[in-house]
Amino acid sequence: MLDRIFDYxxxxxxxxxxxxxxxxxxxEALLSADNAIAxxxxxxxxxxxxxxxxxxxxxxxxxxVLRISLxxxxxxxxxxxxxxxLGAAYLLWLVFQHFTxxxxxxxxxxxxxxxxxxxxIPVIAFTDLAxxxxxxxxxxxxxxxxxxxxxxATIGIITLRxxxxxxxxxxxxxENLEDAGYVTVAFVGLRLLLKVVNDNLVPPEWxxxxxxxxxxxxxxxxxxxxxxxxxxxxxxxxxx
Numbered sequence: 358m359l360d361r362i363f364d365y366x367x368x369x370x371x372x373x374x375x376x377x378x379x380x381x382x383x384x385e386a387l388l389s390a391d392n393a394i395a396x397x398x399x400x401x402x403x404x405x406x407x408x409x410x411x412x413x414x415x416x417x418x419x420x421x422v423l424r425i426s427l428x429x430x431x432x433x434x435x436x437x438x439x440x441x442x443l444g445a446a447y448l449l450w451l452v453f454q455h456f457t458x459x460x461x462x463x464x465x466x467x468x469x470x471x472x473x474x475x476x477x478i479p480v481i482a483f484t485d486l487a488x489x490x491x492x493x494x495x496x497x498x499x500x501x502x503x504x505x506x507x508x509x510a511t512i513g514i515i516t517l518r519x520x521x522x523x524x525x526x527x528x529x530x531x532e533n534l535e536d537a538g539y540v541t542v543a544f545v546g547l548r549l550l551l552k553v554v555n556d557n558l559v560p561p562e563w564x565x566x567x568x569x570x571x572x573x574x575x576x577x578x579x580x581x582x583x584x585x586x587x588x589x590x591x592x593x594x595x596x597x
Contacts, residue, residue: 389513391545391569392488393520394538395451396481397528400521402471412474413521416481421514423486428506434490441549444487448546451484455539485517491549530581537576541569
């Protein structure tokens with residue numbers, strides 16, 4: 358039984374496999390920064406820190422199940438360009454919704470507002486799935502061994518949860534970070550769209566990573582002004 362499972366997952370451990378696993382984990386970490394910002398911005402729509410934490414936890418559990426399903430069916434999914442088109446349309450719709458919605462009065466949040474945890478969880482899960490359409494393709498290009506890709510995805514989802522938790526805090530501290538995150542989301546959406554139109558138009562991975570880091574650098578460039586303006590001293594009354 359175990360032999361059959363290992364054969365299906367192409368389980369063959371070696372030093373080369375360990376190196377490939379490290380590469381996959383590094384790719385997951387580099388490519389998940391924009392994903393983490395998007396998920397953090399979505400979770401902030403709950404306006405309650407405890408609900409934000411729960412939304413990320415439960416949403417990423419569902420996202421993990423969807424990622425594993427995507428990896429196991431990747432060969433079949435890659436035959437249908439419609440999946441990438443749907444993923445691109447969904448990500449670009451998130452970007453459009455963000456930049457066309459009004460800011461809340463108490464912060465710079467543009468994203469969707471949720472009345473309950475159950476509304477936020479599916480949005481988080483499907484947003485990660487749309488990102489995974491691109492990252493899983495990259496991972497499979499690095500290694501055809503399913504167990505390596507599955508292990509990389511597992512470590513990646515844990516890293517994503519940690520990064521999203523950090524970004525939730527940083528979104529309150531840096532004025533441009535949420536906008537920067539959605540610009541990088543637009544890059545991923547356009548990349549998926551280009552893959553549908555013509556694979557030759559897709560920019561190399563290093564260009565995407567460089568662009569993401571430059572945009573995030575702008576996002577971290579300006580802190581939110583939390584200083585309370587000083588009140589002008591009251592003029593003393595002229596004694597009669």
